[in-house]
Amino acid sequence: MSEIKTVGVVGAGVMGGGIAQSLAKAGYEVTCTDIASKALGAARQDAAEGRFGLAGAVxxxxxxxxxxxxxxxxxxxxxxxxxxxxxxxxxxxxxxxLDVKLSVFRSLDEIAPKQSILASNTSGFSIAAMAGATRRPSRVIGWHWASPAFVMKFAEIVVTDVTSDAVREQVIACAEKCGKNPVVVRDNPLEWGFVANRIYFAMIREASRVVDEGVATRAEVNDLMVDCFRWPVGPFAMVKGAGSGWK
Ligand SMILES: NC(=O)c1ccc[n+]([C@@H]2O[C@H](COP(=O)([O-])OP(=O)(O)OC[C@H]3O[C@@H](n4cnc5c(N)ncnc54)[C@H](O)[C@@H]3O)[C@@H](O)[C@H]2O)c1
Known part of the structure; x- marks a missing residue:
């Protein structure tokens, strides 16, 4: 297949809007869609005025x-x-x-050209499950972004046993063109999460135990982790920021 020139983004929420802006900045022609017109309008406005996208970069x-x-x-x-x-x-x-994602993959497989690559930004569902909902499993891959998508260099590229080498290389090239640092990891259908989120949730579990035991408050845990490890924010602030798109 020739190089990727056009990219579709399905879902224009916290992640999709920023992903669309990253790809457009890299020179790709992007079509971003959502079932909710309100979400689409908000994503368009974010591209024009948002802090963590094109406007913020200017x-x-x-x-x-x-x-x-x-x-x-x-x-x-x-x-x-x-x-x-x-x-x-x-x-x-x-x-x-998962049911929503599987349904989207089934529909994409029906409609998208046979050579199109189908990627998921899932935080942790098995890519093999999504590949299994299609008749093109070798052209299905995980591309896990971090929030805010336009700013963060994170690109966890998740391959299954059948993801083709050509697909993997094309997605790596696309991520690099977007200014990201792609790292390829293996899909593990027995676990929820790939690398970053498995380790992140282990940290959140321990931080929550510390608070439940009355050892420290959430604010104190946040401060200690920032001061000790130079994290940009503490564990509880990370949960809040990721959910809101750091707005
Ligand atoms: N928020 C984060 O920090 C973060 C980080 C990395 C990955 N993710 C993952 O990215 C994905 C999206 O997360 P989000 O935070 O952007 O969610 P979100 O709820 O902000 O956005 C999802 C959007 O998808 C739309 N949608 C629902 N069904 C649809 C369909 N069938 N077709 C088209 N659009 C549809 C919704 O209307 C909504 O606007 C999730 O899998 C999430 O786990 C999120």
Missing amino acids: ARGKLDAAEAEAARARITWSNSFEEAAQSDLVIECVPEK
Whole structure:
């Protein structure tokens, strides 16, 4: 397959909008869709004014206004799932519910061109499960982003036993073009989470135990971890920030 030129983003919530902006800044033609017009409108507005996207990059002097405008023009905000599916790469960013994701993958497999790559931004469901909902398992891959998607370099690329080498290389190249640092990890259907989230949740479990035992408050745990390990925020602030898109 030739190089990826067009990308569809399915789900324009906390993650999808930022992912669309990252790809557009890298030069891809992006079609971003959502079943909720309100979410689509909010994502479009975020691209124009948001702190952690194109507008914020201009405000911080990291992008000039013309580049940001060109990137914005490369994004089509569309109510049509079919339109987004007509892309070389489609990234699924719908809520973390397996039945919803499987249904999206089944539909994508029906509609998207046979050579299109289907990726999931799932936080932890098995990529093999999603690949199994399609007739193109070798063209299904995980591309797990971190929030805010436009800013964070994180790119956990999750491969199954049957993900093709060509697909993996194309997605790595795309992530690099977006300025990310792709790290390839193996799908493990026996666990929820890949690498970053398994370790993150282990840390949250222990932080919660410390609070439940009355050893320290949540605010104190946050302060201690920031001061000791130079984390940008403490464990409980991370939970809040990730859920809200750090707004
Ligand atoms: N929030 C984070 O920090 C974060 C980080 C990494 C990965 N993720 C993962 O990314 C995915 C999306 O998370 P989010 O926080 O952006 O969720 P979100 O709820 O903010 O956005 C999901 C969007 O998907 C839309 N949607 C639902 N069903 C749809 C369908 N069938 N077709 C098109 N759109 C549909 C919803 O209307 C909503 O706007 C989840 O799998 C989540 O686990 C989230």
